[in-house]
Structure formats: C-alpha cells, structure tokens
Amino acid sequence: MIDEAVRAMAEREAAWDPLRERRVLARVEAELDRRGARRRVGRWVPAAMVAVAAILVAVLAWPRGEVASGQAILGGLASAVEPLPAVEVGSLPAIPAMPAGAIALGDGSIATLHDGARIELRVQTPDETRIAQSLGRVHYEVRPGLPRTFVVEADDVRVIVVGTAFWVTHDPDAVRVTVEHGRVRVQRDGDDAAVIAELGAGDELRVGTAPEVTPAVRPARPIAKLRTKPVAEGPSVDELLARADDARAHSDLAAAAAALRQVVEQHRDDPRAYGSAFQLGKIERSRGRHAAAARAFTGAAERSPAGALTEDARAEAAISWFDGGLYTEAREAGEDYLSRHPEGAHVARVQRMLQRLP
Amino acid sequence: MVSFASVQGPALRLHEQDDGVLVARAQGGDRAAFRELYLRHARYVAGAIARWLGRDAELDDIVQDTFVRAAERIDSLRSATHVRPWLVTIAIRITHSRLVRERRRTSLMRFFVAHQPQSSDPRMQGPADELGAALVRIPEGLRVPWMLHRIEGERLEDVAVTCGVSLATVKRRIAECGRRLESAGAWETATTTAATTTTTTATTTGGTP
Numbered sequence A: 001m002i003d004e005a006v007r008a009m010a011e012r013e014a015a016w017d018p019l020r021e022r023r024v025l026a027r028v029e030a031e032l033d034r035r036g037a038r039r040r041v042g043r044w045v046p047a048a049m050v051a052v053a054a055i056l057v058a059v060l061a062w063p064r065g066e067v068a069s070g071q072a073i074l075g076g077l078a079s080a081v082e083p084l085p086a087v088e089v090g091s092l093p094a095i096p097a098m099p100a101g102a103i104a105l106g107d108g109s110i111a112t113l114h115d116g117a118r119i120e121l122r123v124q125t126p127d128e129t130r131i132a133q134s135l136g137r138v139h140y141e142v143r144p145g146l147p148r149t150f151v152v153e154a155d156d157v158r159v160i161v162v163g164t165a166f167w168v169t170h171d172p173d174a175v176r177v178t179v180e181h182g183r184v185r186v187q188r189d190g191d192d193a194a195v196i197a198e199l200g201a202g203d204e205l206r207v208g209t210a211p212e213v214t215p216a217v218r219p220a221r222p223i224a225k226l227r228t229k230p231v232a233e234g235p236s237v238d239e240l241l242a243r244a245d246d247a248r249a250h251s252d253l254a255a256a257a258a259a260l261r262q263v264v265e266q267h268r269d270d271p272r273a274y275g276s277a278f279q280l281g282k283i284e285r286s287r288g289r290h291a292a293a294a295r296a297f298t299g300a301a302e303r304s305p306a307g308a309l310t311e312d313a314r315a316e317a318a319i320s321w322f323d324g325g326l327y328t329e330a331r332e333a334g335e336d337y338l339s340r341h342p343e344g345a346h347v348a349r350v351q352r353m354l355q356r357l358p
Numbered sequence B: 001m002v003s004f005a006s007v008q009g010p011a012l013r014l015h016e017q018d019d020g021v022l023v024a025r026a027q028g029g030d031r032a033a034f035r036e037l038y039l040r041h042a043r044y045v046a047g048a049i050a051r052w053l054g055r056d057a058e059l060d061d062i063v064q065d066t067f068v069r070a071a072e073r074i075d076s077l078r079s080a081t082h083v084r085p086w087l088v089t090i091a092i093r094i095t096h097s098r099l100v101r102e103r104r105r106t107s108l109m110r111f112f113v114a115h116q117p118q119s120s121d122p123r124m125q126g127p128a129d130e131l132g133a134a135l136v137r138i139p140e141g142l143r144v145p146w147m148l149h150r151i152e153g154e155r156l157e158d159v160a161v162t163c164g165v166s167l168a169t170v171k172r173r174i175a176e177c178g179r180r181l182e183s184a185g186a187w188e189t190a191t192t193t194a195a196t197t198t199t200t201t202a203t204t205t206g207g208t209p
Helices: A002-010 A018-061 A064-081 A223-228 A237-249 A253-266 A272-286 A290-303 A310-323 A327-340 A347-356 B019-027 B031-053 B059-072 B080-108 B122-136 B140-151 B156-163 B167-184 B186-205
Strands: A095-098 A101-104 A110-124 A128-141 A149-154 A157-161 A165-170 A174-181 A184-188 A195-199 A204-208
Touching: A002 B031, A002 B122, A002 B140, A002 B167, A018 A101, A018 A110, A018 A128, A018 A174, A018 A310, A018 B031, A018 B059, A149 A165, A157 A165, A157 A174, A174 A184, A184 A204, A195 A204, A237 A253, A237 A272, A253 A272, A253 A290, A272 A290, A272 A310, A290 A310, A290 A327, A310 A327, A310 A347, A327 A347, B019 B031, B019 B080, B031 B059, B031 B080, B031 B122, B031 B140, B059 B080, B080 B122, B080 B140, B080 B156, B122 B140, B122 B167, B140 B156, B140 B167, B156 B167
Parallel strands: A128 A149
Antiparallel strands: A095 A110, A101 A110, A110 A128, A128 A165, A149 A157, A157 A184, A165 A174, A174 A204, A184 A195
C-alpha cells in the first residue's frame, strides 16, 4: 500500500507558470535586498553611535548661541544612518547627494542605492518627504501608515507613494518604476501635474524623460480619465472578471475565455484589459486552441509593449504559434522575442522552439 | 552569507552555463547567476513542495523562503553539481517547519480545516495525504533522504552527496524511514475510505461504473 501512496505523491504537480515564477523571483530579490540593506545599516550603527556621541560632546561644549547649527548637523547625520521618528521641526537642510549605500530616512523608510545612484533629500517634515533622484537605481522601502506624502522626483517624473516598496531606475533617457507591493502614482511634473499611471504590485512602467511619454508606456493612461470614463454597454469589467474567475473555479474554460474576451474587446481602455488578454492566452492554450492563445498573447504585448507581462506574452505567443502549427508566425514571433529580450527569461525555450521549426 | 553586488559590464549568456559555473559565480556575489539558478530550478522545487503539501496556498511563500535561504547559505553548498537536491532539501525543511506549526495550530482549532488536498486523480488524494502527514512525524535525518530518493527520484549516490553521508548510511536511513512509514500504515484506511466514497458517488449520480 505504501507504494501506491508514494506513486500518488510523486505524481502531484505544482500549478507553476512563468508569471508565477517571475512574481516569486521578484519577491526573493526584494527580500535579499531588504536583508542586505539591514546588514549594511547594522554595520554602520556602532560607528554612527560613536560619531553621534562625539557630536553631542561637541554640542554641549559649544557656546549657547551656536546650538541651533549643532542641531541641524545632528539631524542630518542621524537621518543618514538610523531611522528616527518624524521630528517636530521645519524643513531639514537638504542632505547632499549620496553616492552609495543604504540611507535610513527620518520617518523609518529606507532608500538603498545601486548602480552609482545619487539622491538628494530635499524635504523631510512630519507632513512630507521629498527626494530628488538624479541617477542610477534606488530601492525605496517606505514606512506605511504615516500621515505624510512621500515623493520621489526623477527629472520631470514624480512617483507619489503611500506605504509601499518600489524601485526607481533613472536612465539617461527614461525613468523606470517597478512596484513590489502597495501602490504608487506616477505623474509628470509641471503646472498640470498630469497623472501618468497608478501602479500596483508587480507593475512596471518606463517613462521617457522627454516632454512626452514614450510610446512604450502610452497604455498607462491618466487615472482621472480612466475613472470618469463611462462604463461600456453590457457587463462591467468587474462583473466579467468575477464571471471568469467563477468559471475557472468550475473548470469551465470556455466560459472563462468568453468573459475575458469580452473584457479585452469591449473594455479596451480599461487597464485590466492587458492582464485579461494575457490570462485569455493561458486559458486558450489550456483548451488546446493554440492559434487563439497566440493571438491573445500578441494582443497583450501590443497593448502594453513595456508592461510587466509583455516579455512573457511575447514568448508565449511564439510557443503557441508553434504548437498551433503556424510555423511562419512562430518563427517571426520567436525572432522578435530574441531581438527584444536577448537576456530574457525564455531565451532557451524560444531557441529550442526555433530549432524545431521545419 | 553572501551579499550580492549588482551586475555590471556586458551581459553574459548565463542560461548556457552549467550549474557549477553559476554556483561559483553566485558564491562570488553575482546576482544574475543566482537568478539563473532560480529560473532553472524554481519549477522543480515548487513541484517538490507541492508533492508533499498537496495544496497550492503556501507554495509561493515556501519557494521564496527556500531561495532566500539558499542565497544566504550558498557558500555551504558542498557540491556545485548537486544544486537541485540541495534546494529540495532546504524546501523540505521549510515545508516541515510549516506543517509542524500548522499541526500545532489545528490541534487547538480543529474546526479550522484549511487542508485542501489537490491531486489529478481524486482516488489518490487519500493515501498521498496520509503519507504526507506520516512524513511530518519522521525525523529529518530519515525523512530527507527518503523523500529525495523515493518521491523526487534522486539517485542514491546523489542523495548521499547532498546529505553529506556515505552511500551505506543513506541506504540504511531510507530503509529505516520506509519501515517506520509501513508500520504507521494510516493511508491503507484512507485508500479504502476514498475508494468507498468514489463508488458511492458514482452509484448515487448514476455515473458509468
């Protein structure tokens, strides 16, 4: 009997797909970054304590008329090494650009600098934290639950946060925002402060630093417009997604595909249409409708060329064309994937597919 | 413990490297190499976890914990060519900790039935789940080699390297684990119950025999 139990256990498979794989990878890397930042901050604490003690001695020995400048120095130093509660002071003096390391901000948030990043803490008050990032890649772990706004400015792009963890990468011609958890709002600086997009966990957005948003991110539409757009005729996106979830829970893949297709075709402007197109591709492939799956994946990729799922969508489209026997489309899609993502997660898989083409 | 540096310079085709090269680079702090190891083995590790757990709910968390722990302990990897069983060993330990915690919790709150086994063949749910429960009670030194060999299909020689013991010791431990599981024998009842339930359902709904 134990053999039967062993066989049953060995036959179990995980519902593990590329999207899930990438999501967990992002979580692994975020956790490693977080632990690394803690270690780096921890290493500086003893030295910082000695420095703070020395400054305290100096401040106490200083003539009373000079105490104000001593407090300013202390505030700047402490905020660079160790989290402190938001202090009851006005705007702190700007901390000069910092070339590397983890910076614990006064409100308990941590900014970890990578790739030669430079940031400047422009404002830090109980109501507002404002950081200017002029270069490189920075991971921000923002302490949630505080009644203040947290803003990162990279050129003319603003990332506005309330309790979240995210990356901002400042390239020469673009700013990339990647959200790990929580929500951030990305907007263009200027008089009208146009909102570009609101991002959730797993979302990534690349914004050109030229006056216009690059075409790659055009699908990210102003939130105000999205929210005020009249609902299309027929069921709402929420209803259709609920219908799709329910159908999948009951293994009714045809009904799930129909609901998702309605989202994609009848609610093109809704941001959820992008993810729905990707899900539709997965479901169609499960149903053995490979050409339909390929079209859905292609639609997702075309809808948001810089979206978080787009690399996966391009690869899945190529594989689905192949599985459907449409080899010309498979070759074209596979080569397109390799040219766009030469170091992508699916390179080996796509290359194998291309080698198998007749 | 390894602190990772960001990757600079021209990109390499990491997916063409073997595990040994990737491990050596990851041990030197190359995050891209570690990422490639993840992409290469995460699916297998997830499968190993799912085979024991029989459910999906905690899979992401356990895979995440496994690879975070692996990154922090990659210097302790004895043989770079045995990455996969090494990762599975970590996953088994983390899964065991979770199951033990869950068992303690459910013993206090039995009405919380969170256990929802999944199997491609419903008739197989019973024995696999009972086997999983029995494995929780087996000491780690016996459980890990038995699972690596019997469930994951690893060769005895590889299991010996992964566990850091001789081939003879591995054989002895696997045999001892099997003996203890046989003597537990709880899944025999479960098989009978599951078969009976299936038959009853088929009769009630008028399904084909």
